[in-house]
Amino acid sequence: MVNRCGLNWTGRFAMDEITFSVCATVILAEADETRQSEERVNLARTNPGDLGFDTSKLDEAWLSLVEGAQEHEYGGAVALVGRGNRIALHRATGWAVREPESQRSIMAVDEIFDLASLTKVTATLPSILKLVDEGRIELDQPVGELLLAFGTEGTKAGITIRRLLTHSAGLSDWRPVFLTGMGPDAYLTDFAATQPEHVPGGQVLYSDPSFITLGEVVRSVTGERVDTYARREIFTPLAMADTMFTPPAGVRSRVAATEFGNDFEAEKVPGQTPVLVGGWRHRMLRGEVHDGNAWYGFEGVAGHAGLFGTALDLARYGMMWLNGGELGGVRVLPENIVAESRRNQIDIEGTTERRGLGWRMLPVAGTVEDSPDSGRGLGERAFGHTGFTGTSLWMDPDLDLVIVLLTNRVHPTVTSPYMERRAAFTASVVGSIAKPAAGGRT
Secondary structure (H helix, E strand, C coil), rough: CECCCCCCCCCECCHHHHHHHHHHHHHHHHHHHHHHHHHHHHCCCCCCCHHHCCCHHHHHHHHHHHHHHHCCCCEEEEEEEEECCCCEEEEEEEECCCCCCHCCCCCCCCCCECCCHHHHHHHHHHHHHHHHHHHCCCCCCCCCHCCCCCCCCCHHHHHHHHHHHHHCCCCCCCCCHHHHHHHHHHHHHEEEEHCCCCCCCCCCCCHHHHHHHHHHHHHHHCCCCHHHHHHHHHHHHCCCCCCEECCCCHHHHHHHCCCEEEEEHHCCCCCCCCCHCCCCCEEECCCCCCCCCHHHHHHHHHCCCEEECHHHHHHHHHHHCCCEEEEEECCCCCCHHHHCCCCCCCCCCCCCCCEEECCCCCCCCCCCCCCCCCCCCCCCCCCCEEEECCEEEECCCCCCCEEEEEEECCCCCCCCHHHHHHHHHHHHHHHCCCCCCCCCCC
């Protein structure tokens, strides 16, 4: 399928002169719409003290991230803290590219990051919610009714849109389908070949296949890939001009590097290789999605990974969610669906997991952290998500707070010490709030 600008699912352009002319007109129109959106949803930089922060404590929180870059827990980092639709802190530290030294590049505040699994909540989630609002799909509808190849026999009937969004559909956590196939049909055939690994609704298991499937729901229902649909319906209205799949060559110098090749994933499947695409990558990844299923399987555009973006764009997106689906007079999602998405959907005996639609919520109060929690210190109504490359986005309605932290912790190789630093940063930002929000958010 080719979209309105001649980009088919493989990511290759196939345009004649007439198509190119139409595409150029569309691009200019979108650029004008983005400019108008920027004027409406501009976020003002404000003295932290005026937003209720203890400035010295907020500075201390930031300096901990500087230290993390110095200790090579990540190449570099960009942090943005916002409150009341305004920005209290927006800074960068470290390197966008640390190795090889000949390509070393300083991190900038407008650096574009591989957002990894933030794709799930920033592109796929709002796209699905838009379709729910329009009555084109239903939250409790079996996915097999929308993707006929998936089927509804047996326990598959319990694989609903809601359960896919809450990682409770019973699908596996990860499947390297790219080792044997490419494209949507190969993935859906693989997922549908057997009954779900677990009883749908019986447990929470974080699942990439669930969101790959949701991305294909968007494509099946709208006739557009999730990148095209989300750009028009979500990113452009919110002036998220630096949010995109498959960054073009012209912006790759602004993209933070990730891993050298895909050694981390290759080690999970020893002796196997994605033969259909010529084998594993063996180069520094910059402007190419890090995730193997997204790159080898979907050439960069999938429902679970593939999105790139900046801290400022994510702040706009997060503030839209705190505002009940609108920002600067631009309504992106209806308030009732935003409220439902921010409500805990999990009622499974014996679990402390709490999940909204797409979003993670903090576990039941009193739960001991199994690993450093990126939402440490936030309140019961807080919601957020993380990405494997070192990205995170958290919102707390009661504090009227957005915290964006983007790192390239997989550069040049995958590291884990940053997890405690990220958790401590969140807690320190919360601890720097000297005055409560004016009523918080409902």
